[in-house]
Amino acid sequence: xxxxSIHHGQQGVAAASSHDLHEEHHHHHGEESFISKYVFxxxxxxxxxxxxxxxxxxxxxxxxxxxIFRLQLGxxxxxxxxxxxxxxxxxxxxxxxxxxxxxxxxxxxxxLVFFVLTAGLSGTFANFLIPxxxxxxxxxxxxxxxxxxxxxxxxxxxxxxxLFIQTGPAAGGWTIYPPLSALGQASEGSKLGMxxxxxxxAMFIVSSLLGGLNYISTILNMRTKGMTMTRMPLTIWAIFFxxxxxxxxxxxxxxGAILLLFDRNLGTSFYLxxxxxxxxxxxxxxxxxxxxxxxxxxLGHPEVYxxxxxxxxxxxxVMSVNSRKPIxxxxxxxxxxxxxxxxxxxxxAHHMFVTGxxxxxxxxxxxxxxxxxxPSAIKVFNWLTTLWRGNLxxxxxxxxxxxxxxxxxxxxxxxxxxxxxxxDIHLHDTYFVVAHFHIVMGVASFFGMFAGVYHWxxxxxxxxxxxxxxxxxxWVTLVGAYLIFWPMHYAGxxxxxxxxxxxxxxxxxxxxxxxxxxxxxxAMIVFAVQLLFVFNFFYSIWKGRKVTTKNPWGSNTLEWTxxxxxxxxxxxxxxxxxxxxxxxxxxxxxxxISQIEPIGEGESHH
Amino acid sequence: xxxxxxxxxxxxxxxxxFQIAKASxxxxxxxxxxxxxxxxxxxxxxxxxxxxxxxLIGAWWCNDLFFKxxxxxxxxxxxxxxxxxxxxWLTLGVTGLVFFLTQILLFWFAFKYQYTEKRKAYxxxxxxxxxxxxxxxxxxxxxxxxxxGLFYWFKITGDAPKDAQLVEITGxxxxxxxxxxxxxxxxxxxxxxxxxxxxxxxxxxxxEDGSSHDxxxxxxxxxxxxxxxxxxxxxxxxxxxxxxxxFRMKMDAVPGIPTTLWFTPKYTTAKMKEITGDKDFVxxxxxxxxxxxxxxxMKGLIIVETQEEYDKWIATQKPQYLTVKAAQTEASPKVVAxxxxxxxxxxxxxPIAQNTQH
Ligand SMILES: [Cu+2]
Ligand SMILES: [Cu+2]
Numbered sequence: 001x002x003x004x005s006i007h008h009g010q011q012g013v014a015a016a017s018s019h020d021l022h023e024e025h026h027h028h029h030g031e032e033s034f035i036s037k038y039v040f041x042x043x044x045x046x047x048x049x050x051x052x053x054x055x056x057x058x059x060x061x062x063x064x065x066x067x068i069f070r071l072q073l074g075x076x077x078x079x080x081x082x083x084x085x086x087x088x089x090x091x092x093x094x095x096x097x098x099x100x101x102x103x104x105x106x107x108x109x110x111x112l113v114f115f116v117l118t119a120g121l122s123g124t125f126a127n128f129l130i131p132x133x134x135x136x137x138x139x140x141x142x143x144x145x146x147x148x149x150x151x152x153x154x155x156x157x158x159x160x161x162x163l164f165i166q167t168g169p170a171a172g173g174w175t176i177y178p179p180l181s182a183l184g185q186a187s188e189g190s191k192l193g194m195x196x197x198x199x200x201x202a203m204f205i206v207s208s209l210l211g212g213l214n215y216i217s218t219i220l221n222m223r224t225k226g227m228t229m230t231r232m233p234l235t236i237w238a239i240f241f242x243x244x245x246x247x248x249x250x251x252x253x254x255x256g257a258i259l260l261l262f263d264r265n266l267g268t269s270f271y272l273x274x275x276x277x278x279x280x281x282x283x284x285x286x287x288x289x290x291x292x293x294x295x296x297x298x299l300g301h302p303e304v305y306x307x308x309x310x311x312x313x314x315x316x317x318v319m320s321v322n323s324r325k326p327i328x329x330x331x332x333x334x335x336x337x338x339x340x341x342x343x344x345x346x347x348x349a350h351h352m353f354v355t356g357x358x359x360x361x362x363x364x365x366x367x368x369x370x371x372x373x374x375p376s377a378i379k380v381f382n383w384l385t386t387l388w389r390g391n392l393x394x395x396x397x398x399x400x401x402x403x404x405x406x407x408x409x410x411x412x413x414x415x416x417x418x419x420x421x422x423x424d425i426h427l428h429d430t431y432f433v434v435a436h437f438h439i440v441m442g443v444a445s446f447f448g449m450f451a452g453v454y455h456w457x458x459x460x461x462x463x464x465x466x467x468x469x470x471x472x473x474x475w476v477t478l479v480g481a482y483l484i485f486w487p488m489h490y491a492g493x494x495x496x497x498x499x500x501x502x503x504x505x506x507x508x509x510x511x512x513x514x515x516x517x518x519x520x521x522x523a524m525i526v527f528a529v530q531l532l533f534v535f536n537f538f539y540s541i542w543k544g545r546k547v548t549t550k551n552p553w554g555s556n557t558l559e560w561t562x563x564x565x566x567x568x569x570x571x572x573x574x575x576x577x578x579x580x581x582x583x584x585x586x587x588x589x590x591x592x593i594s595q596i597e598p599i600g601e602g603e604s605h606h
Numbered sequence: 607x608x609x610x611x612x613x614x615x616x617x618x619x620x621x622x623x624f625q626i627a628k629a630s631x632x633x634x635x636x637x638x639x640x641x642x643x644x645x646x647x648x649x650x651x652x653x654x655x656x657x658x659x660x661x662l663i664g665a666w667w668c669n670d671l672f673f674k675x676x677x678x679x680x681x682x683x684x685x686x687x688x689x690x691x692x693x694x695w696l697t698l699g700v701t702g703l704v705f706f707l708t709q710i711l712l713f714w715f716a717f718k719y720q721y722t723e724k725r726k727a728y729x730x731x732x733x734x735x736x737x738x739x740x741x742x743x744x745x746x747x748x749x750x751x752x753x754x755g756l757f758y759w760f761k762i763t764g765d766a767p768k769d770a771q772l773v774e775i776t777g778x779x780x781x782x783x784x785x786x787x788x789x790x791x792x793x794x795x796x797x798x799x800x801x802x803x804x805x806x807x808x809x810x811x812x813x814e815d816g817s818s819h820d821x822x823x824x825x826x827x828x829x830x831x832x833x834x835x836x837x838x839x840x841x842x843x844x845x846x847x848x849x850x851x852x853f854r855m856k857m858d859a860v861p862g863i864p865t866t867l868w869f870t871p872k873y874t875t876a877k878m879k880e881i882t883g884d885k886d887f888v889x890x891x892x893x894x895x896x897x898x899x900x901x902x903x904m905k906g907l908i909i910v911e912t913q914e915e916y917d918k919w920i921a922t923q924k925p926q927y928l929t930v931k932a933a934q935t936e937a938s939p940k941v942v943a944x945x946x947x948x949x950x951x952x953x954x955x956x957p958i959a960q961n962t963q964h
Contacts, residue, residue: 273862356865359763490672495851500902
């Protein structure tokens with residue numbers, strides 16, 4: 001099994017392999033055991049599906065958590081006895097306890113940010129698309145790739161078990177700022193649950209490093225003949241920058257997490273100084289709680305681009321295919337991804353304008369943060385121009401791509417408020433922030449992911465997902481996302497702080513009770529519709545309409561030159577050679593020209 | 607009971623949707639895929655336009671409903687707040703323009719360029735001129751926003767005026783404690799190891815430092831209208847945040863690292879009641895940094911009043927040192943003698959005398 005995979009790896013590098021070898025390998029794969037095919041698989045396509053399905057399970061859990069805490073926020077005066085049946089002491093009398101509320105909020109954030117939108121999104125599409133779109137038989141190291149999934153699985157198991165600890169899982173917010181997260185006395189969630197969180201994240205970081213290094217080396221070294229960097233689809237560019245960001249920033253979070261583990265368990269004082277907690281005077285002196293925030297946000301900011309960039313790439317690809325037009329400004333699209341990736345490293349302290357950061361230093365972070373709006377604007381206008389005079393096919397993937405652009409605009413523009421330190425003083429940690437990042441990195445990235453799933457589902461399973469359910473899924477989610485998050489901006493402009501269990505005792509904020517009830521109701525409907533998507537996904541794996549042609553979307557990229565259900569190794573014969581960029585749609589009167597077609601005699605230049 | 611009812615309805619809705627979805631797939635096979643595709647395409651294109659129109663109406667309606675509940679509906683209660691509101695309006699204007707322009711184009715294009723057999727997509731791969739335009743124009747607007755933003759930022763974070771009133775605010779799970787420097791204008795030294803709430807020293811003041819003897823401690827913050835105030839911000843256990851929505855100010859309270867902010871309150875609490883038309887109006891301090899299970903209840907009060915009202919209030923306050931001393935004398939004279947020997951022997955009588963003299 002493993003020698004077979006190494007064998008593929010070498011073939012990929014050589015980019016040339018004989019037919020004999022391939023018949024042999026097909027024969028071999030026919031006998032593959034269940035374990036090596038579905039569990040400890042080294043086929044990048046299977047690993048992608050493992051990431052996707054694990055991510056979906058996490059998304060259901062994380063989403064359900066938000067539904068539960070929205071019950072408390074929307075209906076603070078009501079009791080829900082069934083909650084006590086399920087959660088026992090965490091919901092005595094059918095009311096969510098404060099500790100439980102904060103545990104739910106923390107887990108919701110952690111799960112969605114890391115386990116769903118990092119592992120579930122990049123893990124899935126980096127694994128699935130890199131070899132298929134650059135013309136390789138598998139990743140540079142299929143074995144490390146498999147390990148990457150299993151470290152993610154281990155991280156998942158640890159995080160999931162932390163839900164069952166007697167003192168509960170971590171409850172200090174997904175940003176786990178010390179000293180709150182360092183002191184068990186300060187919060188139930190900072191007891192054993194926090195150690196589980198940190199160890200789980202350490203495993204997660206290992207997973208993401210193994211994956212990231214693999215993605216980078218595969219993209220750099222294993223492209224098929226003719227696939228120059230500037231002929232790569234934008235998906236691959238986006239995934240490439242995502243991987244670079246992850247590899248350079250995740251280790252910093254790892255160091256931050258390890259120091260926190262030391263402070264918690266070994267009596268060090270990296271983050272602790274002059275603390276009196278619940279009347280107890282602690283001996284720690286000389287640490288800095290702010291140090292952790294620097295370490296955290298050095299990953300935390302790039303992290304939002306790690307989440308968003310694969311979506312940027314997939315949306316560009318899906319939009320071009322379904323507009324039957326080239327993506328407008330390919331090089332500008334690559335350039336803006338590059339600019340966003342570079343800037344991502346230089347803006348972390350915009351999360352810290354009100355921590356007592358030196359105002360002079362803050363000024364640079366304002367400048368660099370608002371600079372991000374320039375490449376973002378380029379992307380938006382390029383997408384708009386891609387749609388302009390196209391011939392648009394509204395496949396479910398295309399709907400989500402267009403929805404993505406709408407959300408990216410809405411959420412991106414509010415970033416201009418928050419990145420400006422003067423306004424951040426007022427808006428920091430209010431619902432304005434909640435609205436901003438949920439729209440631009442939460443829902444928008446989900447839209448990118450949905451676009452990807454609907455678009456590449458036929459390649460994954462050889463079947464289509466059901467269109468009617470997909471349309472319902474899209475329209476309810478788009479409308480719901482705006483109904484949930486648009487009004488939150490107003491609460492933010494009223495200064496309403498985030499992460500409050502209950503606003504009824506606040507004269508300044510209690511006028512939003514109706515709004516909260518409305519948001520909670522919509523959130524439940526939107527959650528139910530996501531279940532419809534999950535149902536559609538699994539139903540279609542077995543019962544979906546069968547794909548009958550190799551290239552159902554009329555697409556130029558290489559994955560559509562493989563058989564309908566490609567085996568391990570992707571192409572039964574030689575890997576095709578690439579002769580052109582991937583966006584020749586509608587050129588010289590032709591609907592599309594695949595990347596593998598040589599440049600014709602009298603073909604025009606673009 | 608109603609829970610099961612809702613579940614049953616949900617399951618039913620699911621089933622119906624699923625049956626319709628399945629049926630529509632069969633119909634599409636009967637009608638021909640091409641025809642179904644075109645029909646679906648038209649429906650979705652139409653829905654995009656509907657979404658745009660309803661979205662714009664919805665945005666207007668939402669604004670109508672909620673704007674008056676935001677702080678922008680009334681003037682900011684501090685000088686810094688006025689600057690921040692100005693910046694906010696400018697940013698709202700610029701981003702609002704871009705928002706409507708791009709969203710309308712997006713959904714309009716989606717509708718207008720929907721698939722028809724007649725049209726061929728226009729091969730348009732790039733245009734340096736266009737790309738230059740939408741690099742430069744946003745850059746110019748951003749320069750404006752950054753420039754003005756930083757101008758205000760340095761004003762707001764600059765040094766407080768010399769005559770600013772000093773107030774110390776300390777956060778702990780889950781309340782705020784205030785301290786006033788008293789007549790000498792200097793806070794007494796603190797040492798966190800001396801913290802002893804049960805003996806009246808919740809802040810860990812070092813009574814050996816004579817300047818602590820006239821310091822006042824309070825649970826509310828009293829400020830004088832039109833007089834600049836500088837807050838010295840501390841935290842004892844975890845990070846908190848002094849959030850002052852009406853003054854548009856905010857600053858973290860970090861254990862071990864004191865921070866500050868300053869502003870000038872412009873309206874007394876009474877005046878604010880008039881301005882907002884809300885007879886129950888109060889200036890609330892909201893903790894804006896997740897600090898544990900009681901985070902949502904960590905509230906403080908600020909009372910902004912005229913100089914006379916403030917003077918009247920401060921006259922009723924007794925220095926914490928005296929309270930502590932009195933309590934100790936009452937409890938056990940011997941112990942007091944001991945503790946005072948180690949803590950405040952040289953200054954035990956003097957500062958009190960000073961207080962009465964001034
Ligand atoms: Cu950031
Ligand atoms: Cu607090």
